[in-house]
Amino acid sequence: MARLIATCGMLAACVYGLATGAGGPTASPAVGRAAPQNPFLGRWDITAKTAMESYPYWLEVKEENGQLTGTFQDRGGAVRKLAEIVRQGNELVFSLGAPRANAPKPVHRARVENGKLIGQLTTGSTTVAWIGVRPPKWGNRSANAAHKFGRAVALFNGRDLAGWTFQFADKPSGWVAADGAMTNEQLGNNIVSERRFTDFSLLMEYRVEKDSNSGLYLRGRYELQVLDDAGKPTSPTGNMAVYGRVAPSVNASKPAGEWQTVEATLVGNRVTVVLNGRTIHDNVAIDGITGGALDSDEGASGPIMIQGDHSRIWVRKLVVTPIL
Numbered sequence: 001m002a003r004l005i006a007t008c009g010m011l012a013a014c015v016y017g018l019a020t021g022a023g024g025p026t027a028s029p030a031v032g033r034a035a036p037q038n039p040f041l042g043r044w045d046i047t048a049k050t051a052m053e054s055y056p057y058w059l060e061v062k063e064e065n066g067q068l069t070g071t072f073q074d075r076g077g078a079v080r081k082l083a084e085i086v087r088q089g090n091e092l093v094f095s096l097g098a099p100r101a102n103a104p105k106p107v108h109r110a111r112v113e114n115g116k117l118i119g120q121l122t123t124g125s126t127t128v129a130w131i132g133v134r135p136p137k138w139g140n141r142s143a144n145a146a147h148k149f150g151r152a153v154a155l156f157n158g159r160d161l162a163g164w165t166f167q168f169a170d171k172p173s174g175w176v177a178a179d180g181a182m183t184n185e186q187l188g189n190n191i192v193s194e195r196r197f198t199d200f201s202l203l204m205e206y207r208v209e210k211d212s213n214s215g216l217y218l219r220g221r222y223e224l225q226v227l228d229d230a231g232k233p234t235s236p237t238g239n240m241a242v243y244g245r246v247a248p249s250v251n252a253s254k255p256a257g258e259w260q261t262v263e264a265t266l267v268g269n270r271v272t273v274v275l276n277g278r279t280i281h282d283n284v285a286i287d288g289i290t291g292g293a294l295d296s297d298e299g300a301s302g303p304i305m306i307q308g309d310h311s312r313i314w315v316r317k318l319v320v321t322p323i324l
Contacts, residue, residue, distance in 0.1 A: 038063060039112040040092045043288060044132035045296040048121065056221075056296030058288040059117075059132060061085070061092070070094055076291040078237060078244025092117075135288065136299040141268035143283045149201070150322035155193050155304060156182055156315060164191050167294070167305065174308055181316040184308035191308055192220065192294070196301040199323035201265045205316050210256040212311035215243065218266050219302030220294035222286050224273065226313060228256040240275050243290045248273070248280035259316070267323060269298070 038061075046057035058073035070082040074096065083097035091111050098105040110119030110132070117132030155163060160177045167190040174188020184191070197219065204216065206226065214226035223243040229235075230253040236244055239253040240262060252275040254260050263274040273281040289296050294305065304320060306313065 038068075038087070040068075040087065040110075040117070043135050044117050045135045045288070045298055046117070046119070046130050046132040047296055048128050048130035050128055054295075056289055056293050057130065057132075058296060059094075060288070072096055073244075073289055073291060078291060079288070092119075136268075138268040138270075141270055143265040143267045143270040143272040145267070147199075147201075147265075147267070147323045150324050152319050152321040153195060155195065155318040155320060158316070161191070163194050165194055166190065167192055181314040183314045184306075184312060186310075186312055188308035190292075190305055192305045193303040193320075195320070196303050197320055197322055198301040199267045201263065201321045201323065202304070203317065203319045203321075204262050204264075205259055205318075206262070207259045207314050208256055209312050212256060212313065214310055214313040215292065215305075215307040216262070216264075217290075217293070217305035217307075218264060218271070219300075220305045221289045221296070221298065221302055222266070222271070223290040223292060223307075224262070224264060226307070227253075229253055230255045240273055240280055242271065242281065242284070242286055245287060245290065246281065246284050248275070249282070250278060250280055252276045252278040252280055265323075 040061045041063060042061065044059045046059060048055055048057060055075050057075070058079070059070060061068060061070045068085045068087060070085040071079050072082050072094070073079045080096055082094050085094040091109055093107065093109050095105055095107045104124035106121055106123040108119055108121050110117050119130045119132065121128040121130065158180050161175060161182060166173050171189045174185040175182060175191050202218070208214065208226060208228050210228055212228045215223040216226055217223050225237060225239060225241045225243045227239040229239045229251065232238065232251060234247045234249070234251050235241060236247045238247060238251065241247050254276060260276055265272045269286045270283050271281055271286060272279065272283050289298065292307070294302065304318070306315065
């Protein structure tokens with residue numbers, strides 16, 4: 001009887017092992033194992049290169065209800081939803097669509113190699129190679145934390161343009177210092193600080209003319225729109241919006257011709273902005289670069305840039321205080 005019981009016990013153990021996969025090479029295959037994750041999903045900081053220049057893009061790929069969707073930041077303008085995006089084998093193919101009727105449609109094709117997104121843009125007979133990398137993991141950072149500050153840096157001395165350079169070497173600067181302010185001619189150059197910053201607090205006093213349009217770039221990558229829009233509804237492209245991405249919570253703009261004060265604190269990808277004494281962005285996250293960014297290297301320090309190629313802007317004070 002004992003031998004029969006022992007034999008039955010051994011048989012039961014073998015059956016249990018087969019059912020649970022505990023029996024080594026004879027175990028049944030696992031059931032319900034998660035499928036491999038799509039390697040294209042997530043955000044990518046992209047750099048395109050030609051023989052003459054390099055410039056940035058930004059891409060985010062999502063999967064919704066079993067279908068791929070995406071948003072793309074082109075060289076200029078606001079971030080946009082992709083008109084087409086599909087996975088073809090080991091390639092991702094996407095496009096914003098044709099820019100206008102009868103124009104060739106720009107199409108991007110990319111694959112993942114060693115954790116990088118290796119891509120190519122084709123527009124008609126023209127091709128441009130690009131490489132995407134993952135953006136920084138920002139962690140739990142806050143623009144509103146109790147920061148330790150370094151020594152304040154006055155980027156404008158009130159007399160001349162010392163400490164500044166310009167984005168386009170082949171264009172006239174279009175900027176002058178006069179009457180205690182620096183200002184641009186219309187369709188001038190974009191002015192870029194020689195100093196670079198990582199995390200910081202910025203204070204700028206500025207004014208614009210009627211219907212004026214400019215931009216203040218933090219680290220040269222994230223544009224706070226500068227616009228004459230007093231009294232208008234808030235918008236992702238309104239004054240002091242994170243251009244194309246985040247609208248200000250309230251419109252705190254003053255009328256054209258009046259001096260305005262903006263204070264911006266940038267820590268990681270979090271920004272708090274106070275315009276004319278009112279908080280309009282409260283530790284909001286910036287998902288990626290904005291149009292017109294100097295580069296897409298989000299983890300690096302960067303300069304302060306002011307657009308000079310749109311409309312006129314006057315700046316009489318610009319101070320950056322590094323956060324240590």
